[in-house]
Amino acid sequence: MDIIDIKTYMQSIGREARSASRLVARAETASKNQALAIMAMAIQRDEQELLVANAKDVENAKTRGLDTALIDRLTLTSKGIAGMAEGLLQIAALADPIGEISDLSFRPAGIQVGKMRVPLGVVGIIYEARPNVTADAAGLCLKAGNAAILRGGSEAIHSNQAIAACVKEGLKAAGLPETAIQVIETTDRAAVGELITMKEFVDVIVPRGGKGLIERISDEARIPVIKHLHGICHVYIDEGADLDKAIRIADNAKTQRYGTCNTMETLLVHEAIAREVLPPLCKIYLDKGVELRGDAPSRAIIAQMNEAVEEDWHTEYLAPILSVRVVSGLDQAIEHIAVYGSQHTDSIITEDYSRARRFLREVDSSSVMVNASTRFADGFEYGLGAEIGISTDKIHARGPVGLEGLTSQKFIVLGDGHIRQ
Amino acid sequence: MDIIDIKTYMQSIGREARSASRLVARAETASKNQALAIMAMAIQRDEQELLVANAKDVENAKTRGLDTALIDRLTLTSKGIAGMAEGLLQIAALADPIGEISDLSFRPAGIQVGKMRVPLGVVGIIYEARPNVTADAAGLCLKAGNAAILRGGSEAIHSNQAIAACVKEGLKAAGLPETAIQVIETTDRAAVGELITMKEFVDVIVPRGGKGLIERISDEARIPVIKHLHGICHVYIDEGADLDKAIRIADNAKTQRYGTCNTMETLLVHEAIAREVLPPLCKIYLDKGVELRGDAPSRAIIAQMNEAVEEDWHTEYLAPILSVRVVSGLDQAIEHIAVYGSQHTDSIITEDYSRARRFLREVDSSSVMVNASTRFADGFEYGLGAEIGISTDKIHARGPVGLEGLTSQKFIVLGDGHIRQ
Numbered sequence: 001m002d003i004i005d006i007k008t009y010m011q012s013i014g015r016e017a018r019s020a021s022r023l024v025a026r027a028e029t030a031s032k033n034q035a036l037a038i039m040a041m042a043i044q045r046d047e048q049e050l051l052v053a054n055a056k057d058v059e060n061a062k063t064r065g066l067d068t069a070l071i072d073r074l075t076l077t078s079k080g081i082a083g084m085a086e087g088l089l090q091i092a093a094l095a096d097p098i099g100e101i102s103d104l105s106f107r108p109a110g111i112q113v114g115k116m117r118v119p120l121g122v123v124g125i126i127y128e129a130r131p132n133v134t135a136d137a138a139g140l141c142l143k144a145g146n147a148a149i150l151r152g153g154s155e156a157i158h159s160n161q162a163i164a165a166c167v168k169e170g171l172k173a174a175g176l177p178e179t180a181i182q183v184i185e186t187t188d189r190a191a192v193g194e195l196i197t198m199k200e201f202v203d204v205i206v207p208r209g210g211k212g213l214i215e216r217i218s219d220e221a222r223i224p225v226i227k228h229l230h231g232i233c234h235v236y237i238d239e240g241a242d243l244d245k246a247i248r249i250a251d252n253a254k255t256q257r258y259g260t261c262n263t264m265e266t267l268l269v270h271e272a273i274a275r276e277v278l279p280p281l282c283k284i285y286l287d288k289g290v291e292l293r294g295d296a297p298s299r300a301i302i303a304q305m306n307e308a309v310e311e312d313w314h315t316e317y318l319a320p321i322l323s324v325r326v327v328s329g330l331d332q333a334i335e336h337i338a339v340y341g342s343q344h345t346d347s348i349i350t351e352d353y354s355r356a357r358r359f360l361r362e363v364d365s366s367s368v369m370v371n372a373s374t375r376f377a378d379g380f381e382y383g384l385g386a387e388i389g390i391s392t393d394k395i396h397a398r399g400p401v402g403l404e405g406l407t408s409q410k411f412i413v414l415g416d417g418h419i420r421q
Numbered sequence: 422m423d424i425i426d427i428k429t430y431m432q433s434i435g436r437e438a439r440s441a442s443r444l445v446a447r448a449e450t451a452s453k454n455q456a457l458a459i460m461a462m463a464i465q466r467d468e469q470e471l472l473v474a475n476a477k478d479v480e481n482a483k484t485r486g487l488d489t490a491l492i493d494r495l496t497l498t499s500k501g502i503a504g505m506a507e508g509l510l511q512i513a514a515l516a517d518p519i520g521e522i523s524d525l526s527f528r529p530a531g532i533q534v535g536k537m538r539v540p541l542g543v544v545g546i547i548y549e550a551r552p553n554v555t556a557d558a559a560g561l562c563l564k565a566g567n568a569a570i571l572r573g574g575s576e577a578i579h580s581n582q583a584i585a586a587c588v589k590e591g592l593k594a595a596g597l598p599e600t601a602i603q604v605i606e607t608t609d610r611a612a613v614g615e616l617i618t619m620k621e622f623v624d625v626i627v628p629r630g631g632k633g634l635i636e637r638i639s640d641e642a643r644i645p646v647i648k649h650l651h652g653i654c655h656v657y658i659d660e661g662a663d664l665d666k667a668i669r670i671a672d673n674a675k676t677q678r679y680g681t682c683n684t685m686e687t688l689l690v691h692e693a694i695a696r697e698v699l700p701p702l703c704k705i706y707l708d709k710g711v712e713l714r715g716d717a718p719s720r721a722i723i724a725q726m727n728e729a730v731e732e733d734w735h736t737e738y739l740a741p742i743l744s745v746r747v748v749s750g751l752d753q754a755i756e757h758i759a760v761y762g763s764q765h766t767d768s769i770i771t772e773d774y775s776r777a778r779r780f781l782r783e784v785d786s787s788s789v790m791v792n793a794s795t796r797f798a799d800g801f802e803y804g805l806g807a808e809i810g811i812s813t814d815k816i817h818a819r820g821p822v823g824l825e826g827l828t829s830q831k832f833i834v835l836g837d838g839h840i841r842q
Contacts, residue, residue, distance in 0.1 A: 022759065022783075022785075025783070025785070026782060026783055099782060105804070107802065107803070107804055109797065109802060111793050111797055111802075113797075113802075113803050113804060116781065116782070116789075118785065120815050120816075121785070121815065203815055203816075204816065224645070224816045242838065244838065245837070245838030248838055248840055249836075249838060249839075249840055251840075252840035252841060253840075256840070256841055338443065347834075360537065360833050361447060361520060361537070362443075362446070362447055364443075364446070364539065364542070364831075365831060366831055366832060367831065367832040367833075367834060368537075368831060368832070368833050368834070369833070369834040369835075369836065370833075370834070370835050370836065371835070371836040371837055371838055371839070372532050372834045372835070372836025372838075372839045372840075373836075373839065373840045373841050375840070375841035376530070376532055376534075376834055376836075376839070376841055377832070377834075378841075381528065381530060381532075381534075381841070382528070382534050382832065383526070383528050383534060394541050394542065394624055394829040395541075395624075395625065395645045395816065395817045395829070396816045396817040398829050398830060398831055398832075399831065399832040400832070408815040408816065408819050409819060410785075410786060410787055410788065410789060410819055410820065411787060411788040411789070411798070411803065411819075411820040411821070412781050412788075412789050412790070412791075413768075413788060413789070413790040413791070413793045413797055413798075414790075414791050414792070414793070415670075415790065415791065415792040415793025415794075415797075416666070416792055417663065417665065417666030417669055417670060417792055417793075418670075418792070418793045418794065418797070419669055419670055419672075419673035419674075419677070419793075419794045419796070420673060420677055420794050420796035420797055420799075420802070
């Protein structure tokens, strides 16, 4: 398709999505749940077809010489397919947030004013590699009453289309418009440029993928984007902290999984407790093969530490590497987080009431914790029942984003002939 | 200042604002209220100085040949100055939303997860003419724990600087940083371009002024903007509506004030009730000098109606002009609003339970009403105690925006050494 065709194609996709969104917005909970259940059934039933389609994508990816990590994320297994189906059933089991009316109160003028929760409208999902996003994200958007436009990676085109067929089957069976969930069929990059700028048809963009993708989308989008760019998370071990808690948490926050956005990347330690806590803690890190990069005071305590340079405080390693800094106290810890953090997730380990309160209040991140691992920053752990992604922005959604992040609230007013004086 | 200087100047303003915002974020309620009270006192005390500064601006505006409506909005009076002071005292009397913790609940993993309300950080206010915005907007930002950067119109430069001096006096007296509220001193337009794109220092932009200003800001901003562009509001008189309520509301929604964004611009009437309601209602409009523009069916009922053309359904008149359309029922009314509305405020006049419920659910506007005048869409009427502006966007803030719109919620997690399995 040439550029003019792509614009026309995308405008048509957008128009269909906007039109379908009005029907999905008023759909009964039972219809949406039925669609999700049929999707799950179809995905499980068509396991062989999905695996065949996926094999084609993997074959092509290998031929194109794409890197192993990407091929890894691209590959569907029986287990992954079962997971997709199970995920859709879990979404169906969630409470439906749409239509809920809250705070409906009488005002002095005599009118009743409240809020009603409604879908955002049309969600654009832009993702790479992982075919399961086709089902997961579409399911969440639908449950929250939205229409969705899906733009997967070109490397997963066959897998995504096969999953999309199951999705359409679910919509149709439930009497919902098939255009409620549309998959963009052209791999031309111009389609993405259209998707993130067609404000009249799309209400929010959700990019799922690597930093390159998210940066590009954020820079060029004229539509709000739910995203986090960096996960430079901190654990600060305060003076007087319980050593067991500190070691357990600092270990878990770094090593439970290295490649997640809520993994600790920098450890801050109060100088008064450094000599007690660093040796046992760093032994655990070194035994697990974590490379340590520390400032002079920490290197004076732990010999097997490399020198940390300025850039290390700014770095999200997503690997078994950890920056370590000894600080003079809470003020310096908070300052460090403010300067080097990415407003994602930060945790203090302390037994001091006042310092715990200060940390909670003063650290400007989407999740702020006391005596808990940063790895808890997750939609399921928080009880949202779902997770579209994690937002480090302060507007609209902040932190792990569940169904509510795909909705908004409008004001409703009930009167009895009331007029303004 | 040349362009390089402006960028440097604005970066410095931004840096100061970001730094001040961290102090304001943790300021005690009493300090913020004290600052507001001193500001109010200083404004009242310096009435003469403010009037003299304002007279200089008005003189220059007349010399420059600016239009009378603008000079009108530019002019400060004793009453307006008293209003500014009173407004600040009212803001001081509002409950402080900052630091409030809600929904702190235990999760299966044993952690307590909740939300804490916090300031957005730094708010950029861009406004034209009305000098009172300097005090009003700065007061709201401060109460909600933010720092503010104010960019007023060049036509009001002396007035704004005089008011800003009172503002600074209040900050200083309360022990808050004077850079918590900064007024941009250069009238160069490049400063605005910097303000709306310096994402690292500014969290949200609030434009206050005419459509030209708001459109320009919205198009070029790389920072979220709280705004509404158009107020094309509807009243739909349904079949079986109570005639008294319908006439009273439709009159008030149009004629109580013509130039506000929540003024009705298009009246929709069910064909079954048109012959009953249009004659008495239109007599009221015509007696008040409202020009009526209607479709063929309405013109068949009311002779003194001009012909409505397609563009009239899209038009926000902000004047004594009203578009009138006869519709076949609720479906057509909802369709009309979806196509021609601006998602601002729409009201149905009905006695039918089911149609009222459908209208509330299906109309995708920031305020949806039953048997109440659209003129109620206002932060004070809704009980917000304040109004930054009205948003027709669906992200973050929707409808009249009060203090809460200048805040966000971060997650807080309280543990006791908990780690993720």
